[in-house]
Amino acid sequence: MGPLEEELDLTNAHLSSLETVPLAENLTSLDLTANRLRDLEPRLLALTGLRKLSLRQNVLTTAAALEQSAFAPVLQELVLHDNHLSQANHGAPNLATMTSLTRLELSYNQIKSLSPLSVCRALSLRELFVSNNKISSLEGCRHFTQLTLLELGANRLAALDGIASFPDLRELWLGSNRIAGNPSLSCLMRLERLSIQSNRLCSMGGLCLAATMRELYLSHNNIQSIEGLDNLVQLRVLDLSNNALHSLDGIVHLQLLEDLWLNDNQLKDLHSVVQVLVKLKAHLSCVYLAGNPAADDDVSYRQLLPQLLPCLQQLDSDAVPGR
Structure with a gap:
């Protein structure tokens, strides 16, 4: 069979069941995003060659059945984003049998703990997304030592023990x-993007x-x-907006x-601000300054900065005319 038969996209198909859906035995990629699936059906779990499976935006309350699926040892990417996991035990699925995972998405669920993942042997996992849950600790995922991306936004972390x-x-x-x-991140010697x-x-x-840092978000x-x-x-x-x-x-x-976000701070002296910005003019293309006392004279700084910053393309929320 050709590649189109090996990849099946059923995004937004309004499915509450896969009963009437033909599932080729040699499927390697199945996208079931934005459907109404409540259960993981036997026909799905019997597939042997799935490398990519997306169940994003369904109504699953548990993903435990995936651990016994025929494709578990070969699955590389699993997306469970935006479901209702795990209302029963409030923990992530343990995914113990999924040894080949490189990307796992669990964001937008009801997960309180990553501890069940401690039995997952996917030691080649590179990307882990668990934003918008109720996680308070890194316990359970520390053995994923080859991670290159970790998304933990909108949780309950107060410290970074184990980072x-x-x-x-x-x-x-x-x-x-x-x-x-x-919190010291001196141990992360290859970090390029950080948001706190x-x-x-x-x-x-x-x-x-x-x-190695390229992007730093601290607003x-x-x-x-x-x-x-x-x-x-x-x-x-560098984003330092909404600070003091x-x-x-x-x-x-x-x-x-290139991008400097300084809006909504307490910068008072426009002259001092301009003196610094001019020293960065070689690449500076986006500057946000609104919401500071220095920007109270709206006309003055909006006329001045484009003249002094030759690469400036955006000033606050407006494009610089003629650039």
Whole structure:
């Protein structure tokens, strides 16, 4: 059979059952996104060659049956995003038999603990998505030491105990948690993208970020000064909006910076702000400054910055005319 017969996309087909759906024995990819499936039916579980399975946006309350599926040892990508897991035991499915997984999506469920994953032997797992659950600890996933992406946004994390278990992380997403203090990430020497937006940080100095960083998102905290960026010379995106900054000391060496979000802080002196931005003009294409006292004279800074920043294409929410 050809590739079209090996891949079946039933997205938004309004299915509450697979009873009338032909399932070829040699299916390698099955997308059941946005249906009404409540159960994992025997015909699905009997498939032997599935490498990719998406059950996103259904109404599953448990995924335990997947552990006994015929395709469990060969499945590489599993998407259970936006279901109702696990209303009974509030834990992630253990997926013990899925030894080949490289990507697992469990976001937007009711999961309180990742502990059941501790028996999952998918040691080649690279990407794990568990945002918008009720997780308070990394316990249960620390053995996934080859992770390159970890998405834990919108959970109940107050600390990052165990983060050193993931030395290969390139992306770490922690927005909308309860992280306070100065969590050190010095162990993540390959990290390129980090989000700790909407947490409880008062300082950024203790993060100890690697020189590999490309994007850093720290908006909606209570950060009062810019610090700890001395070695981040590869940084392209810096989001410090909705904090308590009074100055831009600490960023003039970020010569590759393209996007700089500073809106809704306490920056008062437009002249001082402009002096810093001009030193970053080589690549700076997007600047957000609205919501600061320095931007109260709307006409002044909107006329001034495009003249001084030759690469500027966006100022606040508006495109720069003629660019």
